[in-house]
Amino acid sequence: MVQNNLDFEQPLIELEEKITELTKFMEERDINLTDEIKRLETRADKLREEIYSQLEPWQILKIARHVERPTTMDYINLICDDFIELHGDRNFGDDQALIGGIGKINNLPVTIVGHQKGKETKDNIKRNFGMAHPEGYRKALRLMKQAEKFKRPIIALVNTPGAYPGISAEERGQAEAIAKNMMEMTGIEVPIIVVVTGEGGSGGALGIGVGDRVFMLEYTYYSVCSPEACAAILWKDSDKAKTAAKALRLTAKDLLELGVIDDIIAEPPGGAHKDYKRSADLLKERLTQEINQLQDLETAELIENRYNKFRTMGYIKREVEEKMDESIESCG
Amino acid sequence: MLKDLFGGKSKYVTVERKRRSEEKEKEADDKKEMPDDLWTKCKSCKQIIFNKKLAESLKVCPECGTYFRLTATERLSLLVDDDKFEEYDADLQAKNPLDFPDYEQKIDKYQDKTGLREAVITGIGEINGWQVSLAVIDSRFLMGSMNSVVGEKITRAIERALKRDLPLVIVSGGGGGARMYEGMLSLMQMAKTSAALKRLDQVGGLFISVLTDPTYGGISASFASLGDINLAEPQAKIGFAGPRVIKQTINRDLPDGFQTSEFLLEHGMIDKVVERADLKNLITRIIDIHNLRGEKKNGTE
Numbered sequence: 001m002v003q004n005n006l007d008f009e010q011p012l013i014e015l016e017e018k019i020t021e022l023t024k025f026m027e028e029r030d031i032n033l034t035d036e037i038k039r040l041e042t043r044a045d046k047l048r049e050e051i052y053s054q055l056e057p058w059q060i061l062k063i064a065r066h067v068e069r070p071t072t073m074d075y076i077n078l079i080c081d082d083f084i085e086l087h088g089d090r091n092f093g094d095d096q097a098l099i100g101g102i103g104k105i106n107n108l109p110v111t112i113v114g115h116q117k118g119k120e121t122k123d124n125i126k127r128n129f130g131m132a133h134p135e136g137y138r139k140a141l142r143l144m145k146q147a148e149k150f151k152r153p154i155i156a157l158v159n160t161p162g163a164y165p166g167i168s169a170e171e172r173g174q175a176e177a178i179a180k181n182m183m184e185m186t187g188i189e190v191p192i193i194v195v196v197t198g199e200g201g202s203g204g205a206l207g208i209g210v211g212d213r214v215f216m217l218e219y220t221y222y223s224v225c226s227p228e229a230c231a232a233i234l235w236k237d238s239d240k241a242k243t244a245a246k247a248l249r250l251t252a253k254d255l256l257e258l259g260v261i262d263d264i265i266a267e268p269p270g271g272a273h274k275d276y277k278r279s280a281d282l283l284k285e286r287l288t289q290e291i292n293q294l295q296d297l298e299t300a301e302l303i304e305n306r307y308n309k310f311r312t313m314g315y316i317k318r319e320v321e322e323k324m325d326e327s328i329e330s331c332g
Numbered sequence: 333m334l335k336d337l338f339g340g341k342s343k344y345v346t347v348e349r350k351r352r353s354e355e356k357e358k359e360a361d362d363k364k365e366m367p368d369d370l371w372t373k374c375k376s377c378k379q380i381i382f383n384k385k386l387a388e389s390l391k392v393c394p395e396c397g398t399y400f401r402l403t404a405t406e407r408l409s410l411l412v413d414d415d416k417f418e419e420y421d422a423d424l425q426a427k428n429p430l431d432f433p434d435y436e437q438k439i440d441k442y443q444d445k446t447g448l449r450e451a452v453i454t455g456i457g458e459i460n461g462w463q464v465s466l467a468v469i470d471s472r473f474l475m476g477s478m479n480s481v482v483g484e485k486i487t488r489a490i491e492r493a494l495k496r497d498l499p500l501v502i503v504s505g506g507g508g509g510a511r512m513y514e515g516m517l518s519l520m521q522m523a524k525t526s527a528a529l530k531r532l533d534q535v536g537g538l539f540i541s542v543l544t545d546p547t548y549g550g551i552s553a554s555f556a557s558l559g560d561i562n563l564a565e566p567q568a569k570i571g572f573a574g575p576r577v578i579k580q581t582i583n584r585d586l587p588d589g590f591q592t593s594e595f596l597l598e599h600g601m602i603d604k605v606v607e608r609a610d611l612k613n614l615i616t617r618i619i620d621i622h623n624l625r626g627e628k629k630n631g632t633e
């Protein structure tokens with residue numbers, strides 16, 4: 001599994017290997033090395049904390065893309081008491097890259113939609129690497145409309161590199177599918193909570209990304225385009241992706257500052273992939289808390305707040321005629 | 333029609349025209365022997381066409397029928413009755429909220445080059461006597477990409493239609509999609525404009541979306557696809573992902589005519605492909621059919 005290691009974790013991995021070695025040695029030779037091991041473990045914890053407290057955007061991106069990261073299905077299994085996956089957009093087919101269904105969290109009925117990635121090659125091909133076709137977005141909308149009918153809150157788990165760029169996707173109206181979802185999601189009369197759990201790839205993410213609350217897990221990104229594409233377009237050099245990752249302000253911390261998201265949901269030390277259960281617990285706790293709050297709102301207030309949330313996004317400058325007296329206005 | 337396109341009767345057209353002629357003079361100084369403001373070479377058939385003749389044909393090649401892109405000003409002149417356009421929100425300008433490297437310089441450069449402050453012109457105009465809330469994207473300005481300002485101006489145009497009970501016409505032509513330099517704030521304009529359109533939709537407002545070359549990414553995947561009626565000019569390239577990205581992803585050549593207006597029509601994504609010369613008339617007829625009271629509306633205020 002060496003290929004799955006994150007390069008910036010190398011010192012930590014070496015330390016962890018040493019601990020494993022010593023533990024084995026201790027057992028084999030029956031020598032007491034408990035103190036030494038404890039010392040190393042403390043050092044490893046400190047190092048992990050150190051590494052993870054000063055991650056560069058590019059490193060966060062790598063964690064967000066980690067193949068072992070919990071998928072939407074993993075979270076569903078860990079969060080829901082019961083869940084039934086529902087299939088198909090009733091028009092064309094069933095997209096395996098964007099799934100959804102109905103279930104219960106702490107006895108509360110919910111509808112969950114989310115991008116689904118695979119963990120190994122075969123699964124990833126089936127899931128198209130989490131890149132949905134129009135029928136995926138249309139299935140999600142169908143299930144959200146169904147949730148509205150039965151007054152179930154909606155949870156949208158975002159984890160996609162982007163909507164699929166392919167011939168069939170264009171033929172079936174990828175642009176329209178995403179646009180329609182955003183438009184309809186602004187009017188759906190039940191609470192919608194959006195959580196970016198891995199990659200928030202542009203329009204493909206936003207296609208299920210309009211909600212009353214938009215959260216990001218700690219080590220995820222949400223971006224107008226991939227840093228690789230950005231670097232290739234702006235600087236004709238995809239090696240500058242690291243620079244682009246920084247410039248695009250795509251981390252949870254950046255986007256909280258810019259007012260694009262509402263909050264950051266913490267991950268266990270070393271990232272969600274190190275502890276699925278803990279990560280799901282943290283997510284579940286926040287989801288139930290927010291759903292409870294949102295369910296207290298009158299429908300009209302819910303919809304009005306959701307509208308205003310997106311209506312006020314952006315920064316503009318107003319220049320009064322040709323004069324130089326500029327008043328800065330952030331539209332919102 | 334020559335007069336309509338370049339006559340510059342409306343105040344607003346004159347302003348831009350002045351800037352443009354200054355620019356042209358500068359260009360002419362640079363290469364004195366080639367007075368290329370007199371003629372244009374068609375990219376498709378390679379014929380030399382006099383600009384006067386090209387303007388007469390509304391910038392459609394008289395030799396081969398190839399569509400040249402229109403600037404926002406030219407488009408407005410084509411659609412709006414003489415002098416009957418009042419621009420709104422012209423003073424809104426971009427900030428650099430991410431401190432993105434070189435963004436201010438880029439804005440300056442395109443402002444100088446186009447005489448526009450941003451990639452969209454919005455306002456209220458009259459189309460064959462009908463008052464209409466209008467937004468026209470200019471693909472010359474950073475590829476007509478959508479940033480906070482473009483999103484805000486389009487949203488205000490939608491709200492203007494809603495408040496004054498006017499039909500809404502948005503002419504899209506943005507190959508750049510959501511503008512990278514403003515990161516997620518650009519992407520969020522897709523949600524913002526779509527949300528505003530939902531409100532217009534709920535009160536029975538009419539939205540005619542006109543897709544022109546090129547309409548891609550964050551523009552096609554938001555307001556441009558959400559018209560009650562979606563029209564497109566012939567030969568326009570329209571799609572979600574750019575052809576280069578698709579080619580790279582699937583690793584094979586794209587079929588002929590892929591992502592053209594005609595392709596979209598065939599696949600059920602637009603209502604009608606309309607010749608440039610017929611656009612104004614068609615929009616008028618659509619508005620006319622939607623006016624249940626049988627009389628031309630006057631915008632209040």
Ligand SMILES: [Zn+2]
Binds near residue numbers: 374395396398
């Ligand atoms: Zn030609």
